[in-house]
Amino acid sequence: MAALKELPARQREALVLRHWLGLREAEIAEAMGISAGAVKSHTSRGMAALTRELEERR
Template sequence: MAPHPPPGETITDLYRGHALGLVRLALIMTGDRQAAEDAVQEAFFGLHRNWHRLRDRDKALTYVRSAVLNRCRDTRRRGRFRLTEHLPPVWSAEAAVLHDEEQRAVVAALHRLPGRQREALVLRYFLDLSEAEIALTMGVSNGTVKSTTSRGLAALERILKEER
């Protein structure tokens, strides 16, 4: 088996390749830009601190995603959620789309869903993860991802219809 690269190099590569997407994920989950950035920084710090314990280093991104989601849950539990103050800023062409009125309605409706449904939908449709990747990130089975996503889509549709 080939030796793994030093943790700093691998973590730096992960950060460069995924930090912005993870901040977007956290921003959608928390509604608070500072909390989103903090969640991502803390997740990467945790990865670095626990690098030696990571059994499968190919799953480091899954570890970081899970850590970001856990920190987002903590933020919401502590009441630091402020959707109206911090919708996603324009960081790129994709983020500009989020400023569209329809997208704002979807993001607002997402925040009315139960946490697990919101997480499953955001991971699937905003990050475009597979069911298997979502299951690893959320720590649930593929079947749970399917049912949670299905229930979340149905609930999201009901909420959006109510608001029309």
């Protein structure tokens, strides 16, 4: 959770909606008021940053 809190808000929001709530891209886009492409970008960048952060904490 601490690593997740380090992410920018939009990346964190996209990841939570996708992986914790199980929403599809279109649902996330609607909930966040952004395009599906932006959802993909936020999710991808968020996962990369989260992975780096967790690797550093090992």
